[in-house]
Amino acid sequence: MERKLYEHYKKNQFWFWSSIETYAIAIVFIIQVNFFDLKPPAHTVLGFLDDPVSIFMIAIIGTFTMVYSIWDFHWFYARPIMIGCLVFVWMSFFFGFLDP
Numbered sequence: 392m393e394r395k396l397y398e399h400y401k402k403n404q405f406w407f408w409s410s411i412e413t414y415a416i417a418i419v420f421i422i423q424v425n426f427f428d429l430k431p432p433a434h435t436v437l438g439f440l441d442d443p444v445s446i447f448m449i450a451i452i453g454t455f456t457m458v459y460s461i462w463d464f465h466w467f468y469a470r471p472i473m474i475g476c477l478v479f480v481w482m483s484f485f486f487g488f489l490d491p
Contacts, residue, residue, distance in 0.1 A: 396461055396462075399460070399461055399462060399463040400460065400461060402463060403459070403460035403461075403463060404460075406456055406459060406460040406473070407456075407457065407460035407461070409456055409477055410453045410454075410456035410457035410460060411453075411457075413449060413450075413452060413453035413456060413477065413480060414450065414453040414457075416449065416484065417446050417449040417450045417453060420440075420441055420446045420449075421446055435487075436483075436486065436487040437487045437488070439487075440483065440484060440487050449480055452476045452477065452480055455473060455476065456473050456476075456477060459473050
């Protein structure tokens with residue numbers, strides 16, 4: 392069993408490290424509460440990305456990506472869904488940092 396997990400890791404190494412990066416950005420926002428502290432009337436895209444619900448969703452996407460990369464399952468179009476979720480997370484952060 393251990394050998395098979397290592398083979399899956401070698402096959403999906405890029406997705407494993409993408410999940411680690413996604414976890415890292417979630418951890419940064421968990422540790423730094425209100426990282427983008429803005430004046431009260433201004434609730435921008437960055438303020439939305441700093442909300443606990445958004446951070447929780449990022450952690451769920453990171454977990455899903457890590458599970459896929461280690462176990463390499465192919466049910467219910469897991470790979471395209473995982474890729475779409477990661478693209479959504481990273482593009483939303485790209486546009487969020489590009490906006491201000």
